[in-house]
Amino acid sequence: MKPDDSPTLSMALVAHDQMKDTMIEWVTKHRDLLAGFELFGTGTTGGRIAEETSLDIKRLKSGPLGGDAQIGAMIAENRLDVLVFFTDPLSAMPHDVDVKSLLRLATLYNTALAINEKSATLLLSALRT
Template identity: 65%
Template sequence: MTTIALVAHDQKKDALVAWAKSHEDALAGHKLYATGTTGGRLQAETSLDVTPLKSGPLGGDAQLGAMIAEGKLKVLVFFIDPLSAMPHDVDVKSLIRLAILYDTLLAVNEETATAVMKGLPAT
């Protein structure tokens, strides 16, 4: 079982929920975390067991960063909206920096997330 975090900026939440639905069987075999609204939507719109964290700007990004630093998070799927300014951009950059620093699988778009899921062992 792999620990996976699912995160999406506001303009990418629909895309992440749709992606999760299309990969629901594969995701179901893993331990899932998600920040704020993304987690709520995944719980409401899929049958996935998702542990919700705080909203990204309210500490959810930091919670995920701590999990990465502690070796507790193996995959970060973060659908980023490259066209919108984020008020908590510093938190997002910190989270991505930690994922890179600790060699965490990092998918920032649908194609990469799908490729990562295909490479994970089934449980």
Template identity: 60%
Template sequence: MKKSIGLVAHDDKKELLAQWCANHREKLAEFDLYATGTTGAHIVEETELSITLLKSGPLGGDAQLGAMIVENKLDGLIFFIDALTAMPHDVDVKALIRLATLYDVPFACNRSTANAVLGLF
């Protein structure tokens, strides 16, 4: 069975995540990929990877990824976080991070940890 990875990024980090995905396109193509709507659209445009697009983060995409974690349907989470900007849906972001931690899902919040998480699989 293919492993699955969730992809999400705050607005100022979407292009950085898309570039990271382009750099790791061959490896990422081996996974079932899920991404929040806007982030996923950026990644698809940059890489042409096959990605299941969820709702935008503030409209429930973060919650959808969280539900996938709880249902044991997500093997890793890569979430490029903008640590310098307050987010209106910060509660949703914290809930997603809490679930990844609680369910022991490998979680990356920047390029260095994303490289490490991808190397686990």
């Protein structure tokens, strides 16, 4: 993945409700690589990842209850290297403002960002080298 003497990269895993199963499938498929990251996850997503993959993941609040803001703060404080956020483009989100803010912060602070399976897989592949 990376030289043994380099610091562990941090990654947040977030998925909208309709994308949680897709996230679990993706994490399961890439479990061994993801085990090398310091992982964070919002509410239900983080809980399901821990339960279904046995990965060590630090659970934050649910997205609408502050989890998106927690990840945004991590980005602004340069404590997050990668954000994998499987968004559902066809569903309205009651906390859409939080979602847009999180994506804006990831862009502003030049955080590696993936918003679907293919981009997440490509990003993970690039990080392995």
